Amino acid sequence: MVTLDVGELQIEAFSIGGVETCYQIPALDVCLDIGRCPPGAERRAVLLLTHAHIDHAAGLPYYVSMRGLSNLTPPRVYCPAADREGLQSVLDAWSRLQTDSARCRLVGVKPGDEIRLPRDHVARPFRSIHRISTVGYTIFSQRRKLKQALHGLDGPEIARRARAGETVNEIHERAELCFPGDTRIEVVDREPTVRTARVLLLECTFVGPDVTVDKARRSGHVHLDQIAERADLFDNEHIVLTHFSRRHSPEHIKAEADRRLPASLRSRVHLLLHESVIEKERSNSAAR
Ligand SMILES: [Zn+2]
Numbered sequence: 507m508v509t510l511d512v513g514e515l516q517i518e519a520f521s522i523g524g525v526e527t528c529y530q531i532p533a534l535d536v537c538l539d540i541g542r543c544p545p546g547a548e549r550r551a552v553l554l555l556t557h558a559h560i561d562h563a564a565g566l567p568y569y570v571s572m573r574g575l576s577n578l579t580p581p582r583v584y585c586p587a588a589d590r591e592g593l594q595s596v597l598d599a600w601s602r603l604q605t606d607s608a609r610c611r612l613v614g615v616k617p618g619d620e621i622r623l624p625r626d627h628v629a630r631p632f633r634s635i636h637r638i639s640t641v642g643y644t645i646f647s648q649r650r651k652l653k654q655a656l657h658g659l660d661g662p663e664i665a666r667r668a669r670a671g672e673t674v675n676e677i678h679e680r681a682e683l684c685f686p687g688d689t690r691i692e693v694v695d696r697e698p699t700v701r702t703a704r705v706l707l708l709e710c711t712f713v714g715p716d717v718t719v720d721k722a723r724r725s726g727h728v729h730l731d732q733i734a735e736r737a738d739l740f741d742n743e744h745i746v747l748t749h750f751s752r753r754h755s756p757e758h759i760k761a762e763a764d765r766r767l768p769a770s771l772r773s774r775v776h777l778l779l780h781e782s783v784i785e786k787e788r789s790n791s792a793a794r
Pocket residue numbers: 557559636688
C-alpha cells in the first residue's frame with residue numbers, strides 16, 4: 507500500500523495489473539475497486555467498482571462480510587449495470603456457504619447516474635473502453651455559493667429574498683478525481699473529466715518496446731507511448747500512472763517515463779510503484 511497526497515485528497519493505493527487494484531479515500535469513506543480487499547478497506551462504507559475482472563473485484567464478498575463481522579453498516583456498492591446480477595449471485599452463494607446473510611446494497615450504474623458521497627461530494631459514472639463492460643467514475647466536490655446575479659446586495663436583503671422562497675445560491679462543482687478503471691486510451695479523448703479532473707488515476711499497464719502499442723490495445727489497456735502522444739491534452743494537476751504490469755521492473759518503468767514523457771507532463775506524473783511487491787511477483791511468475 508502506498509499513501510498518495512494529491513490535490514486535497516489522501517489516497518491509500520495498491521495497483522498492479524493482473525494482481526490487485528484498490529484505492530481507498532478515507533476522507534470520502536470510499537473505495538475505488540476492491541482488489542482482494544486489502545487491510546482497512548472494509549472501513550469504507552461505499553465501494554465503486556469499475557468492472558468485474560477478478561483483480562479488481564474478487565474481494566467483494568470478503569469486504570461485505572468483514573463489514574458485517576466488524577458491526578459496521580452494510581455498504582453501498584456500485585457496479586456496471588450489466589454486472590449487478592452476476593455479482594449479486596456471488597454474494598448470495600457465499601452467504602449460503604457461510605449460512606449467514608452478508609448484507610449490502612448493490613446498485614448497477616450507468617453513465618448519467620449520480621452517487622452521493624460524504625462532505626458534499628458526488629460521483630458520476632462514465633463509460634470506459636475495456637474487454638468487458640466497464641465504467642469509470644469522476645468525483646466532484648460541490649460548493650454552495652451566492653448566485654452571481656445577487657452579488658452586491660446586502661445580507662438582510664438576501665435573507666429576505668431567501669425567506670420569500672427565492673433561490674439565492676447556486677452549486678459550483680469541481681472535478682476532484684477521475685478514475686477510468688481499466689481502459690483503452692480513447693477514454694482520454696471521449697471523457698472530458700479524464701483531462702480536467704485535478705487528480706487523474708490512469709492505468710498505464712505497459713511501457714517500453716517489449717509490449718507493442720497494438721498488443722496493449724488488444725488487451726484493453728493503455729501503453730505509456732499513447733499517453734506521451736497525448737501529452738498536450740492533460741490539464742490535470744496530478745496524474746497518477748497505475749496498474750503497471752508485473753512484467754516491468756520499477757527501474758524500467760521510471761526510465762521509460764523519463765524518456766517518453768515531455769517535461770511539462772512528467773513533472774505532474776506520479777508513478778504508483780510497489781517496488782518490493784513487484785520484485786516478489788516477478789520472481790514468482792518467473793518460477794511458474
Ligand atoms: Zn480488467
